[in-house]
Amino acid sequence: MFEEPFRWMEAISTRHSYVREKLQKARPVLSVPYDEGAVIFGFAPQSGKIFEIYDRIALGGLGHPADIERLRMTLLDMAHVEGFSRSAQDVTIARLLQFGIAPALKQNFEEVQRAPYLVQLLLAELNNEGVAEFYRLSYDGYWETFRKGTVIVGDRKVQEHIQKEIEKTDFASLKLNQALKKGLCLWEEGCKLDDSGEYKAGDESDSEEPDEAPSTLKDAFGQWTLEAAVLNKNTGRKRLYRALDTKEIDALKEVALK
Amino acid sequence: MTTHSDRVRVSGDFFELLDRSGYQWQSPLKSLPENKFIEISQGTTVLAFHYKEGVIVAGDRRATAGNAIMYDRCDKVIPIDDYSLMAIAGVPATAFEMARILSHNFEYYRRSQLQSMSTEGKVRALSKLLKENVGMAMQGVGAVSPLLATYDSSQGKPFLYFYDMLGAEFRILTHVATGSGSPMIRGVLEHENLWGARPLEERSEREASALAIRLLQTAAQFDSATGQARPEDKLYPIIARITKNGYQFVPEDEMADLYKTSMKKG
Numbered sequence: 298m299f300e301e302p303f304r305w306m307e308a309i310s311t312r313h314s315y316v317r318e319k320l321q322k323a324r325p326v327l328s329v330p331y332d333e334g335a336v337i338f339g340f341a342p343q344s345g346k347i348f349e350i351y352d353r354i355a356l357g358g359l360g361h362p363a364d365i366e367r368l369r370m371t372l373l374d375m376a377h378v379e380g381f382s383r384s385a386q387d388v389t390i391a392r393l394l395q396f397g398i399a400p401a402l403k404q405n406f407e408e409v410q411r412a413p414y415l416v417q418l419l420l421a422e423l424n425n426e427g428v429a430e431f432y433r434l435s436y437d438g439y440w441e442t443f444r445k446g447t448v449i450v451g452d453r454k455v456q457e458h459i460q461k462e463i464e465k466t467d468f469a470s471l472k473l474n475q476a477l478k479k480g481l482c483l484w485e486e487g488c489k490l491d492d493s494g495e496y497k498a499g500d501e502s503d504s505e506e507p508d509e510a511p512s513t514l515k516d517a518f519g520q521w522t523l524e525a526a527v528l529n530k531n532t533g534r535k536r537l538y539r540a541l542d543t544k545e546i547d548a549l550k551e552v553a554l555k
Numbered sequence: 556m557t558t559h560s561d562r563v564r565v566s567g568d569f570f571e572l573l574d575r576s577g578y579q580w581q582s583p584l585k586s587l588p589e590n591k592f593i594e595i596s597q598g599t600t601v602l603a604f605h606y607k608e609g610v611i612v613a614g615d616r617r618a619t620a621g622n623a624i625m626y627d628r629c630d631k632v633i634p635i636d637d638y639s640l641m642a643i644a645g646v647p648a649t650a651f652e653m654a655r656i657l658s659h660n661f662e663y664y665r666r667s668q669l670q671s672m673s674t675e676g677k678v679r680a681l682s683k684l685l686k687e688n689v690g691m692a693m694q695g696v697g698a699v700s701p702l703l704a705t706y707d708s709s710q711g712k713p714f715l716y717f718y719d720m721l722g723a724e725f726r727i728l729t730h731v732a733t734g735s736g737s738p739m740i741r742g743v744l745e746h747e748n749l750w751g752a753r754p755l756e757e758r759s760e761r762e763a764s765a766l767a768i769r770l771l772q773t774a775a776q777f778d779s780a781t782g783q784a785r786p787e788d789k790l791y792p793i794i795a796r797i798t799k800n801g802y803q804f805v806p807e808d809e810m811a812d813l814y815k816t817s818m819k820k821g
Contacts, residue, residue: 370667377663381655536636
C-alpha cells in the first residue's frame with residue numbers, strides 16, 4: 298500500500314490531520330518564568346496535566362492520558378538512571394529530548410502502521426545557572442526551545458497567539474502570584490479565541506477534551522482543577538520542583554477572579 | 556517506542572530500573588577470604604534524637620583508615636528526600652552508594668506513582684539494601700550501620716530508625732548513636748534524657764543542637780576516629796533537623812555561633 302512515495306506522504310498527511318483533530322479542543326498549558334524560577338500550570342477535569350520529572354525539570358502535557366503517561370515514564374526512567382549513574386547536573390531536557398524521546402517519537406509517527414501518539418508536551422527546566430528554559434515537543438517529535446516561556450494548546454493558531462503574548466511580557470521580573478495571574482489571563486484569552494471560531498479548523502466533534510470544556514476562568518475554577526507547580530531556585534534543597542497546594546490555589550483563585 | 560509500549564510497570568521500583576539498565580549492586584567477593592586485617596575507613600560518631608519539633612541528626616566530619624586520618628570534611632548526614640535524612644557509620648564507599656540508591660529510589664517512586672512512599676516502605680528499602688550487602692559486610696570490606704530519620708506528613712510525626720549491618724531495623728523513640736565513638740556518648744544521652752534539665756523530646760531546637768555539639772565533642776575526646784571541631788578552619792560538625800517542614804541543615808554562620816555558646820563551661 299505504501300510502496301509509492303505519494304501514498305506514504307498521503308498517509309503521513311492524514312496522520313497529521315488525524316492527530317491535530319484529536320487534539321483540537323485541548324485547553325492551554327502554560328509555563329513562564331518568574332523572579333525566583335519558573336511556573337507551569339493548566340486546568341484539567343482530573344489530575345494529569347503537570348508532573349515532576351527530576352529535581353529541576355517539570356512536565357506539562359495535553360492529549361491522550363495513556364500516551365502522556367508512556368512518554369512521562371520514559372523521561373522519568375532516563376532522567377533517574379542518568380542522575381544516578383552520573384550526576385543530577387547531567388540531567389537536562391536538551392539531552393532527554395534530543396537523544397531520547399524526540400527521535401523515537403518521530404520514528405513512531407512515520408511508521409504509519411502504528412498508532413501515533415496523541416500528545417503535546419511542554420517541559421520547563423531551571424538550568425545549572427538557575428535560568429529558566431522552556432521546551433515544546435510535538436506528537437511528531439519536533440521540538441522547539443524558548444527563553445521567555447511557552448504554551449501548548451490544541452489549536453495551532455491559538456498557540457501562536459498566546460506564544461506572541463508571552464514573548465511580549467517580562468514574566469521574569471514578576472512575583473509568583475503576579476506571573477500566575479497574568480498567565481491565567483492569557484489562558485482565558487486563548488480559550489475565548491479558541492471558542493470564538495476565529496481560528497477554527499476541521500471537525501471538532503471527536504476531540505480529546507469534552508465539548509463543554511470551560512473557557513472562562515470562573516468556569517474553569519468552578520468545574521475543573523487548576524494544577525500548578527514551580528521550579529524555585531531559592532529552596533536551598535536539591536529538588537527545586539514543588540506543586541502548589543490547595544491553599545495556594547484557593548488564594549490564587551480569589552485574586553484571579555477579582 | 557522504546558521499552559514502554561510492551562511493558563506495563565506499576566511498581567515504581569528504582570531497583571528494578573537499575574537492574575534493567577545493567578547496574579549491579581555489589582555481590583560478595585567469592586574468591587576473597589575473610590580478612591580481619593584489611594584497614595578500612597569506618598570510624599565515626601553519628602547520633603540522632605527526638606526533640607520538641609522533630610528529630611535532630613548530627614555527625615562528626617572525620618574519615619579514617621586504621622590509625623590514619625584520611626579526611627576531615629566528610630558529610631555523614633545525607634539528604635535522601637525532602638523529608639528524610641540518612642546518617643552513616645561504616646565503610647564510606649558502600650554507605651554513600653546506599654544513600655544515592657535510596658535517594659533515587661524514594662524520588663523515583665514518588666514521581667512515577669504520584670504519591671510519596673510510606674514510611675514503612677522507606678524503612679524497608681534501606682533494610683533491603685543492607686541485606687543485599689551482607690556478603691560484603693561479613694567479609695569485612697563493606698559494613699555499614701546507618702540511621703534513618705524521616706517525617707511522615709500523613710501521620711504528622713517524625714520517625715527514627717537504627718539499623719544493624721545485617722539489615723535489621725529498630726524504631727527509636729528517644730535517642731540513638733552509632734559509629735566507633737558512640738559507646739562514649741550513649742550513656743550521656745540516656746542520662747540527659749532521664750535526669751537532665753528536661754527529657755530530650757521536650758528540648759527546644761537550640762538546646763537540642765547544643766547538646767548534639769557537646770556530645771560529638773565528648774566522643775572526639777575519647778575516640779581518635781571521631782573528628783573534633785576546628786572553628787579556626789571553619790570546620791564544624793554537621794547538624795540537621797527534620798520537622799514537618801522537611802529537613803534543614805544548620806548553616807555555617809549559625810553553626811559558628813552555636814558552637815561558641817555550646818562550648819562555654821559551667
